[in-house]
Amino acid sequence: MGNLLKRKKNISIKTKFITSGLLLGFSILLFAMARYIYGFSNFYYKYIYSILVNTLSRCLSLIPFSVYEIILYAFLIYILVRIVNYTYLLFSKQLSLKKIIIRVTSNVLIYISAFVFLNIMTLGINSFRSNFVELTGLKVQDNSEEKLIELCDYLKVRLNELDGKIKRGEDGLLKLDYDARKEGIISMERIGEIYPSLQGFYPNPKPVVFFKTYVISIVGGRNNFYP
Template identity: 25%
Template structure:
């Protein structure tokens, strides 16, 4: 063999290695670029409400209509699968990496590089998806601003008028739903198509609520959700509206509509609460209407009880019919049973406390200064909306 032939043979052997190094470097560049874009988008989002409004109206729906459509085809929650992979897969992969680094002495650098790339892509995926599907839309104009709903202070008289209105409606609706031998609510409606139709029906009145809706998915490990005090969750990594299938069934329709509101860019909890109530109220299905009023009544009742005298509280509660009380108490009993549950993998009180702190921190990091208390602002939206419509 000539010197030229040897040189060519050596080059042919080295080329795949060089090519691989070039391929790996492009992966690093791609991840850095995606993270950089995410950082820039977050900075712009904090500075420009107009940009966030434009993004939510024109860009965010693209993810729902593509990725959301794909995950909706799955008969299970893809988000729950991703969580399982993260919880169990990542720790196991770290163990596998350590074992391989020890065993494959001659290929330690290569092994570490492969695992490093995997973790780099995971971090990039988390940062990018959270930015595109969650962080940016936290900084949009409020639902009231987007839909020209007045914002003003209200009197206690108006709040009590709203409470009485809800009681009148829910007392009537309580007679329209199915009940078991103990007088408790029995769910007869579906939890996907009816919810989608109810939400889509709001599109003619409120911005961004028309068009395609993802399929709501039940979480298999719902008891763990209950331990975290969660009835539902919008999962940006799968563009899914997930719900707790173990909770009291009368709360399910409203909860699902709430999570679907998040998939339309209304990420604030008080706004999603209001949208869910409106969707349920406009639904042709009695289960949905009842569920919406049950959730709204709970919020308004809490507001009234913040200041009401004992006599006022008794007077208000006595106006609520027995059927509604049966469902309210059954719901409270469920959450009490979760708190008191024994022989669980994780302590309910500890899980709930960690979940509350994590949610509080997440909301405040995204600009929601009053944290979990923001849920109660739904009542202000209801007061402003109904007063503007002349219904209060």
């Protein structure tokens, strides 16, 4: 019985190393395809990523809190629990330092490879898509550094002019008379009517538990996905 349990643990560790290698290898392959194969990123976005995002966004949009934030906190707690557990096993001499290092290494590789894979699947491939100018056919003139400075100065003046018209609460923060979340979604949907590349489902922005702000998942179009 003891040998069987030992074999299962060894298989588990071996599986983690193999899985990590496959995820990293597949991530590198996808990155290379997006980087060197023309049109692959646009194809991926249209036929794979859009379907994935629309499906997940519609489901997670029904949940009032940020699932991503909860997963992040749960993962941090899990890491702390594992550290305490390995420390106990080491000092109680139930596991040798060598075995603990092997286990920790296999776990870290899984976490890193999974993070890299998910990052490639969401942001990595999409970073090689045709840019907004190419997708919309907008005519953009070459701008000099002087014109950019002039624009920044103009925006600064306009912001200072509008600052006095902004309603603020007792805490000095911006006070809105309307639902900014709904207005944001409506605005993006209207822009999508003008620019088809921005059409799609926009999920509800989620309140962040430990910060007095909102994770605006609609900012930046549909390339960014925050559950």
